[in-house]
Amino acid sequence: MRKLFGFLLIVIAIIAVYYDLTVGTLPTVVEEPAPPQAEATETEEEKNEEEQNEQESPRPLPDSSFNESAVEVTVEPGQTVLSIVEQLHEGPVPASIQQVSHDFSRLNNDILPEEIQIDQTYWFPTYSP
Template identity: 40%
Template structure:
């Protein structure tokens, strides 16, 4: 019985090795199709209209103090819940400050922070 199981395992290993070397386990045609679909998705996203520029968007200039973050300052500028997601707040901050990342803010400098109105 042990010989039969050993022979079956050896045959399975040989077959798997043959299959992997001759046909392969990575899909050949699917990777090209996936790349084409990804490029089409990127092109569709590029064709979508961009949001209006925030040049006219309301903002308030604030001097950053130790411990302040973009979110803490925006929360301080608003009463109640803010009608924007964290991603929107960070995006708007970057737009108002010439692409400055929030983590690059410096203490004592003045930055523009977006103001949101409840709908």
């Protein structure tokens, strides 16, 4: 009886590992297909000029009621909101993860931390100890 129980336990463990590796247990984000693009009316030069103008002009701080200071950072591959805030503080952050998430959303027009995109610029909260 012990051998049968042990065999069933091993089979269940193998099935669980297989399911986790193939299907996964974390929810996946389904990206909506991009709408069909109309013919471009702008030339490449006009687009480049617009991008340079956007990069050169500093954006005002969106929420002036925010009590702490904020820094504008361009997101690089592999970075998260928390990792960027930790880099800005050069160590542990004197705020909870929920507070950092809430402040980030307030500073960036209710963009969730999970929705940040590479090469985009966002405001990140900084906290004084």
